[in-house]
Amino acid sequence: MAKLISELCELVHPLSVEDYTKQGGFSALEKTFKIPPEDVIKEISDSKLVGRGGAAFPSGIKMNVVAKEQNEIKYVICNADEGEPGTFKDKYLLNHVPFQIIEGMIIAGYAVGAHYGYIYIRGEYPDTHALLKRAIQELKKNQYLGNNIMDSGFNFNIELRAGTGAYVCGEETALIESIEGKGGDPRLKFPYTAVRGLWDKPTLVNNVETLANFCVVMNIGAEKYKMLGTDNSKGTKLFSVSGCVNKKGVYELEFGTSLRELIDTYCGGIEDDKAIKFVQVGGSSGGVFPAHMLDIALDYESFRKYGVGLGSGAVFVADESICIVDFLKATMKFFQHESCGKCTPCREGNRHIVKILDRISEGKGKMNDIKILLSICNAMIETALCGLGQSAPTALLTCIEYFRDEIEEHIHGYCRTGVCKFGKEGY
Amino acid sequence: MELRDQIMGIVDEIGNSEDKLIEILISVQKKSEHHYLSEQSLILIAELLNIPFSKVYGIASFYSMLSTKKRGKYVIQICNSTPCYLYKGKEIVNMFEDILGIKMGEVTQDGLISLEYTSCIGACDQAPAIRVNDRVYGNLDRGKIYKVITSIRRGEL
Ligand SMILES: Cc1cc2nc3c(=O)[nH]c(=O)nc-3n(C[C@H](O)[C@H](O)[C@H](O)COP(=O)(O)O)c2cc1C
Ligand code: SF4
Numbered sequence: 001m002a003k004l005i006s007e008l009c010e011l012v013h014p015l016s017v018e019d020y021t022k023q024g025g026f027s028a029l030e031k032t033f034k035i036p037p038e039d040v041i042k043e044i045s046d047s048k049l050v051g052r053g054g055a056a057f058p059s060g061i062k063m064n065v066v067a068k069e070q071n072e073i074k075y076v077i078c079n080a081d082e083g084e085p086g087t088f089k090d091k092y093l094l095n096h097v098p099f100q101i102i103e104g105m106i107i108a109g110y111a112v113g114a115h116y117g118y119i120y121i122r123g124e125y126p127d128t129h130a131l132l133k134r135a136i137q138e139l140k141k142n143q144y145l146g147n148n149i150m151d152s153g154f155n156f157n158i159e160l161r162a163g164t165g166a167y168v169c170g171e172e173t174a175l176i177e178s179i180e181g182k183g184g185d186p187r188l189k190f191p192y193t194a195v196r197g198l199w200d201k202p203t204l205v206n207n208v209e210t211l212a213n214f215c216v217v218m219n220i221g222a223e224k225y226k227m228l229g230t231d232n233s234k235g236t237k238l239f240s241v242s243g244c245v246n247k248k249g250v251y252e253l254e255f256g257t258s259l260r261e262l263i264d265t266y267c268g269g270i271e272d273d274k275a276i277k278f279v280q281v282g283g284s285s286g287g288v289f290p291a292h293m294l295d296i297a298l299d300y301e302s303f304r305k306y307g308v309g310l311g312s313g314a315v316f317v318a319d320e321s322i323c324i325v326d327f328l329k330a331t332m333k334f335f336q337h338e339s340c341g342k343c344t345p346c347r348e349g350n351r352h353i354v355k356i357l358d359r360i361s362e363g364k365g366k367m368n369d370i371k372i373l374l375s376i377c378n379a380m381i382e383t384a385l386c387g388l389g390q391s392a393p394t395a396l397l398t399c400i401e402y403f404r405d406e407i408e409e410h411i412h413g414y415c416r417t418g419v420c421k422f423g424k425e426g427y
Numbered sequence: 428m429e430l431r432d433q434i435m436g437i438v439d440e441i442g443n444s445e446d447k448l449i450e451i452l453i454s455v456q457k458k459s460e461h462h463y464l465s466e467q468s469l470i471l472i473a474e475l476l477n478i479p480f481s482k483v484y485g486i487a488s489f490y491s492m493l494s495t496k497k498r499g500k501y502v503i504q505i506c507n508s509t510p511c512y513l514y515k516g517k518e519i520v521n522m523f524e525d526i527l528g529i530k531m532g533e534v535t536q537d538g539l540i541s542l543e544y545t546s547c548i549g550a551c552d553q554a555p556a557i558r559v560n561d562r563v564y565g566n567l568d569r570g571k572i573y574k575v576i577t578s579i580r581r582g583e584l
Contacts, residue, residue: 085509124548181486
């Protein structure tokens, strides 16, 4: 396993500055302070690092936009909302190496000219919240936060903000609304948050894992960083594996590793030697791959070929006891619940999809329903306002592609797994 | 008077600017024995922050971790996202309903325990997982469920 960003996890005490510096902590920041901000951005750009929060946007380009803005006040936000079902890798990093994430924020602040940062931590992680609070205190005490950090003349401070259980608040414009104390409705994409973000100031929003990568890039340099991974996916990625594998957990892998290797080698295969039915990559908004496609490489370009993304790197492994329609119902109910309701395609689309899936699982579906589902999905992808509505249909679309038989069986009143009872009482 | 003092204390501590509203709501709910925001507390918060009640109410109902409905002293939240729900999660829902004699969304008659769903709590590696107030319990089975409920009833949690 190529451990770069998670190298120090479980090696240092999360709140010991001494441990952290002994293991090379803050050396990335030291290197950063020795060169002008433009060169830091150049290093990040050269590394070809892309954001790990799901959208895979080139980090250097985003930094550059914020840096170019002429404004005395700018912000760096650490997106620790981690709401994508099946994802727990940011929690892993924050619980083990909170200093590394903050170091990444300071590097980002220096690069773009921001002196203030926010960490938006999900409400469901109260322990992590408490830990971060103490981590910030420790760093203040040791002068890694505050004025003139490491005698660089650079000042940086951080505040913590908690989410309150809204998936949509992980979307960066909704997150900003939430920090401002409003309901988390996504804003229109323009102007970009990089130009007008928090309180209308230029704002750099980055995922926890991306920030951890800033430290790695500054430490080993872009040249060395680029040697890891594939042509278009550089470095490593954290995968959060759940479902029916023997060893669930967070794994750091070089891009290009196959899904099969992750499951068989790292996760110790499938429980009770059952057969895999499908694997969903990217959380509830990710695509579904049937068992015969497990040789797919975990990198952006391989996934793009199938019209899906790696998303947050959540990997849910399902065995044959799981019913496709039941899975889809659970997935789509999540989106129905989490839709903020601001735009019609998402609000109504999710509601209709759930209704139709309910009908199908009760044996009351019609063959035409699949066609209707497809057209709702397409309308959502094309017209929903934010990523939630646009990506909500991904699982459904891929399941219609690979498991159409099983959905049609339900329409004919048969569930091969016995999960759907069609109104008859089960055993 | 007591509620007013308590909320004033919280607002003093956190600050009374509008961007602090969510923090204040979380804090007030945390202090409430039944983990919810009563109408009266929302009215007080609106007054102290000098913002319309409708806005405070809107925020309180938008975020799913905030509740405007009275809940149990112990809120058992069962994860219904796919990694838990499809991995024995459905079975544990049945067990909880069975043992407590209430359905999901209900509160036990003595007001002690409520049963709810929650979206993913990031404990997918310990599926099926639940949250009781702020604590996460994973790898649940019937035995562990009994243990959790017994320790709630004995006041040990
Ligand atoms: C519905 C929705 C939820 C999201 N949730 C998260 C999240 O929990 N964490 C995260 O880092 N990014 C999330 N994102 C992506 C952010 O909008 C944003 O792209 C990201 O924080 C940028 O950081 P990065 O460039 O470092 O990836 C979400 C996007 C959408 C549309
Ligand atoms: S796509 Fe959904 S979540 Fe996003 S703005 Fe529209 S209704 Fe809200």
